[in-house]
Amino acid sequence: MKTPELSACHELETLLPAYVERSLPAAEAQRVAAHLPTCLSCQLQVTQLRALTDDLDAALPEVPRTALRANFMALLEQEKQLLKPAVAPAAPVQPEAKEAKMVSMWPTALANGWMRIAASIVLIAAGVLLGRNLSWKDGESSSVATNAKPAPAELAQSMRQASASDRIQLVSNTSKQTEPGDPTVQVLLNTLNFDASPNVRLAACEALYRLREDPQVREGLVHSLSIQTDPNVQITLIDMVVAMRVRRAVPQLEKLSKRADALPVVRAQAEAGIGKLI
């Protein structure tokens, strides 16, 4: 009596994932459906598979840190620079080469010496040229570095002028040195709400999270939820208000979960956030 049951189970076991997934052909699905009421172990398996599938579907995607994007942009910039100099240094080399040809009439030993000097001139010239081409970059990054501890007013000023990647650096520099209660929080909140680049806004999020002790931060984040339209920023904000347990954010999250222009993943995240907060 038991043996045929067991072998039936064994055979049907391989079909259960497809059964749960509803991808079985009708005939086989019926066989499984007929077998299930008689077999506790297979019932348990189906329940577990369903729970597992739900948990897998509910698992949140991991969100990379903004550093990944910044690194990529730096890499891309570097690669572009590599493409450019292939054209640039060719120009200054030619006149120098003429000079080298002229001295080649001299006795060999001397010519070798001149050749060496000429070669070094070419190298230096190319170096200067490259240095000039690239110097704007060094200049700016060093200005970022020297501004290690900017006053909020200066920070706000430089935020208006710098490029996106410098703004990211400024934002992340700031928060390392500020204490809660600092007016910098206001600057960061302004950045979060009004900066044109979502990457800078994300960096501001991370910076604000480190200053989460400040009551302004909680208030500002809730307010910002209604402003943001970039899905990355939206999801980060939702995560942050959930992690900081800001209950006041619930009405905003409800609005967000119903917003027609938000991505489905954002709406789902907002709903999940509400569930965790209330």
Place this chain on the structure above:
Amino acid sequence: MAAVRADDLDQLVPLFERYHGPLFNYLTRLTNDRETGEDLTQTVFERILKYRSSYQPTQPFKAWVYQMARNVHADYWQRQQKLRAADADVEDVERTGALRGAAFSQMRVSNHHDDLHEALNLLPAPQREILVLNRFQGFGYEEIGQLLGCTAEAARVKAHRALQALRKIYFAN
């Protein structure tokens, strides 16, 4: 991608925006470490730039980039194996590395998802990969088959076996 191939590098930015999240997820789940996931994602894009001329415009970009991600992961795995063989202390280094990366991620994990990830990590790598592709990356069996070099039907069977194996681990206690 065809434009990137012709050295119009700015065209890679939208591709990055679209694929870096999924690739990061894929690599993080395969390695079970966010920091490694980020490093390997970075490597994938480095290789895209480096080998852009080898891209065939007839090929779907998604298939190409995932193939590259698989290779990057395989290289990483082999390197790890060698390191492990050479020096047992490496595991300590790995652990501290993972701790550093957890700083920002810690705010998003709940115990429940930890259980699921732990169970996933106990699966043999090929089974984990197939589930990650199927469940987290939204790959159909057809696509998985193409990536792994088998038929869609074989991919389906493998995915179901992997799901059963995961069920056994997940509900073991």
